[in-house]
Every structure is written in structure tokens, then in C-alpha cells.
Amino acid sequence: MQHPVGYVVGDDGNFELESLSALLTNPWALAEYAHTMVGATITGSLVMASIGAFYLLRDSSVAVARRFVSLAVVVGLVASIAAAMPTGDIQAKLVYLHQPVTFVAMEGHFHTTDRAGLVILGQPDMQAQRLDNPIELPGMLSFMTHGRWAGEVKGLSDFPTDEWPDNVPLLYYSYHIMAGLGTLFILVLAISALQLVRGKLWQSRGILWVLLLSLPFPFIANTAGWLTTELGRQPWLIYGLFRTADGYSEQVTPGSVWFTLLGFMGMYALLSVLYFFVTTRIIAAGPEPVGNAD
């Protein structure tokens, strides 16, 4: 749906699947799959590191907890680097190539420039069509897309507004939260790994605290990444072929949608409470003694 391939448009205007191999080797699908799996690995690693750090700071189950943290820090570091390079980088280049308007909206790049900067912070101002209070790395965006500092990067204002993603600020923030957190993961895990190699991690209570508190952030980063792909796809349901506005079910009334939305919110609220209750019990109970982990 992000990058449709392997189809032909039939005489009646319907899409017909033409090539299964093209469908299965869709570069977009492969890159997104790899990026998602790496994201899941980071999540697993940081949860493990966080729980391990919790036991270490409390001085309970030290042997198991050290194994938790060492494994999680090493795997997490590899995965978080892989999330940026190569998987994230490949995906960004695919977005630039196939969804250029999404790319510039993600980056908060409003006007066409040579030497486009990579925005680190800033608030998109949709009225004035600029980024307020920007902090950016000069020329970096041009470098990342063209491989040289002086490449021209088209700005959002050069695309027709009916092709803009519907919610540019939310897309911009989702992307920056994901990328920002991803960068922080690399930083935190690299420092932890360094201390681990030097044999000083178990004494660095500060770093263990940071690992402990990192627990929610991979979940936030994953959610933000998901928001980025889906908001970035708008206003298309199938990119370039079929608009979201043409794709909803007219028979389902807004009242019915409210009914199920509220139902799902209730269901998920219940699930979250139960999940929190059960997992905190499991964590509080501590790992079973090694060798008896049945």
C-alpha cells in the first residue's frame, strides 16, 4: 500500500495482480520488515536491560540480572545501530524516491533550498509555512539524500497542497520522536557497552538508573515510527493510486464507529491494567533460581 508493485490496471479499472515475485521482493516491504524487526529487538533488549538494572539496583538476583544486562546491552547496541544504518537509512531513501512529499513533510522542510539542513528540533508553523525555533545541522539533509552538501532538496511548498500528508505537524513530530529516541538508544547503549567492556558497568549506578528508566521509550519509538509510516501515506490508501477519502465504508455510520471505538478503548484500558498488574507481579517475584527455570 505504501509502494504498490507487481500489478496491472485491468480494462475495468480494477487492479490485477500480475507478478507474485515482484510482490514478494517489493523493496519497500523488505526494508520496512527489516526495520520493524530491528525495532522489536531493541524493545526486547531495553526491557531486559531495564529489568536487569532494576534487580541490580536493588541488589537482588545479581547473577541473573548481570546476565540480563550484558546480553541486552550488546544485542541492543547492535540492533539500535542497525535501526539507523542500514535499515532506517534505506527506508528514508525509499521514501525520498517514491514519496518525496512525505519525506519533506517528515523533515519539516518547507522551502526548496540547496544545502538543506537536518532539523533536530523546531515547531512546524503551518500558517507561516516555516519551522519556528529550528536547531539544525547545516547541509546534512542534502548530504543524506544526495551524498553531497550542496544538493537541492525540494520543499513542501513546491508540492500541490492536495498531495500533502493531512497532518504535517503530527507526522513531523512522530518522525522526530522516533529518530531522536533511536539516536538516544545508540548513545545510552554505547556508553553502557563501553562500561561493560571496561568492567565498570556494575558499579555505575547512574547508568543502571538510565537503563531502568529507559523501559517505556522503545514502545514510544515504535509507536511513533508506526505513526510516521501511516500518516506519511496520507492522503492515499494505496500510495498514488487510491485516496483514503474514496476508500471508507459509507454504510458504516459515525455513530457505529464511535460505538466500536469506545468499546475498543474500554477493552484496551482493561488489557493495560491487567497487563501492568500481571507483569509487575512477575517482575517483583524475581527470576527463579538458575537451573530450575521450568
Added chain:
Amino acid sequence: MDTLWFCLLALMLSTYVVLDGFDFGVGMLHLFVARSRAERRQVLRAVGPVWDGNEVWLIALGGTMLLAFPKLLATAFAGFYLPLMIMLWLLMFRALGIELRHQVEDRLWEQFWDVAFGLASFLLAVVVGAALGNVVRGVRLSEDGTFFAPLWTDFRAAGEIGILDWYTILFGEATAITLAHHGALWLTSRTDGDVFSRSLRVAASTWPLVVALGVAVVATTIVVQPNMRASLQARPWTAGFVFLAAGSIIAARKYRLRRSHGKAFLASCVYLYAMMAGGASWIFPFVLPGRESGAGLTASAAASPAPTLVVTLYWWVPGMLIALGYTAIVYRAMPAKFSIDDAAQH
């Protein structure tokens, strides 16, 4: 080509009903055939390895519908929006019951989830049955071929119809009772001790109801479904499914009385397949019949373009072979009997 896909889709739906059906049945009976904590665990262990695999058939069904009959998916999922969402919530709740009850060793906690599991299983059987009843009865399609079914209107199976009317409620009840019988036979073939003897009593007492409701469903379908008589005239051989169903449900009783419980369960599977095949063959050529004779969404109108149907077959066949393969492995690897003793070890 679209007829072939219609048969494959009907086969997958039937397989879902046969497989998830017995664990719905087990869920309904759970509170009654298992009294002590050890017995409850014994019953849950008898469906533990397979219940989630059984539900995968529902997801595979949705996927197959998307590739073979996208228009059916679009029409039916919008039209049956409310019942499908309710079904989804029940499936979630039921899964919670199975997965969470072991997490905390507390009587009240376990009781809560046991009731959740039992109630959700029963309601699911009714909802799945009512949904199948809707498809067989037909829906009021508008000019552009779409519809939206309210949950209920005046419960007459005519005029402004909803999801629930006397016919679909009858269908839902028949499904619930039939699956309870089906689940009881599964338990008789896979457990021993008190759970076994209670399940055997349930199977014996539900059997006459299964027969009575089965007859009632077939008889009322002839009245309610406008296409059925035409289908029977065009394809008289489809009446054979009724005889197959009758034969297999009688065989289920005979095997149960002879204490061949595995065979009794298989006979009940055949019964469900025969009933589903009958229903499917009578609504054909429609995948979603309308309320007037000869109206509705036909398989050929709902199908994907012919090249897609061919390409996806290459994809579907190996996929299904893998699914059948692992299903067979799981069922073979399961213990033949779940006793209370090995349940107590956990």
C-alpha cells in the same frame, strides 16, 4: 475459477467451525464438567495446545476472502460491522480467560476467568451461528450492492431485517448446542476420570437437541431462504448433504454408545462439514444472497480478476499445505489422554 475459490472458501470456513467449534464447546462446558481446580486445569490442557491454532483458520479465511473475493470482503465487513466487532471483543475476552487464569494463584481470580472463558465461548458460538444464519438467510442489498445490518429490528425474518431475528437466533442456538455436543465428544475422547464421565453425560443429553435443532434449521431455511428451492432443483445432488449430515450424527451416537469416542468425535466433524457444505451449496452461485429470489452478490461478481485468481492459487496451495502439515503435527504430538494427575504437576 471463481467456483473453485468459492469451494475453497467454504472449506476453510467449515474447517474453522469444526476446529474452533470444539474448543468453543469445551469452553461452554468447562464450568459444568470440571468442578475442582485440578479438573479445570485438566480441561484447559485438553484444548491448550490447539485453541489458538484453530483460530488462525479464521484469519486465513479473511485473507483468502481478500484475495479471492475482495468485493465480498468490502460488502460483508461493512454490512456486518457491528457483529464482527462484537465477535472480535468476545474472542479477545475468551483468550484472556485462557491465558490469564494461570498467572495468579488465587481462587477469585481463577473463578473470574473461568466464567469469562465459559461465557465468551457460549456467546461466540451464538454470534458465529447467527452470522452464518445471516449469510444463509440473505441480507437486504441496496441498489449499489451494499448494505448495513442493524443488530436487530423486530425479529421477524422479513422486511427490515437485522442481524438477530427468530431465524438467526434459532441458527445461533442450534450452533451453540451442536458445538457443546461437539466439545463434549472432544473431551470424552481426550480425558478420563470424572471429567470424562460428566462429558459423556453431556454428550448423551445434548444429542437429541442437536438432532431436533438441525432438523429445525434445515426446515426453516427452506422457508426463509428464497434461493434454496431453485438451488435444489438446479443441483439436486446437494440434497445428499442432508443425508450425509443425518448419517453422521446418527453415527456419532452409535460410536459413543460403543465407547469409540475418537470415532464419535470424527463423526461429529463430518456432521458439521456436511451441514456447512449444504448451506454453501444452497446459497451458490451467491456468496452473499439477497432477500429476493435471484438477487444477491454472486461469486463471479465478487471475485478478483481472473489472472489474480490464478496467481494467488500458486500461493494459496503451498500455504495451505504448510498449515495442514503443522495442524496434523500438533494433533499427533498431543497426548492421547489428559489426566488429572499430569495436570497436577503443573
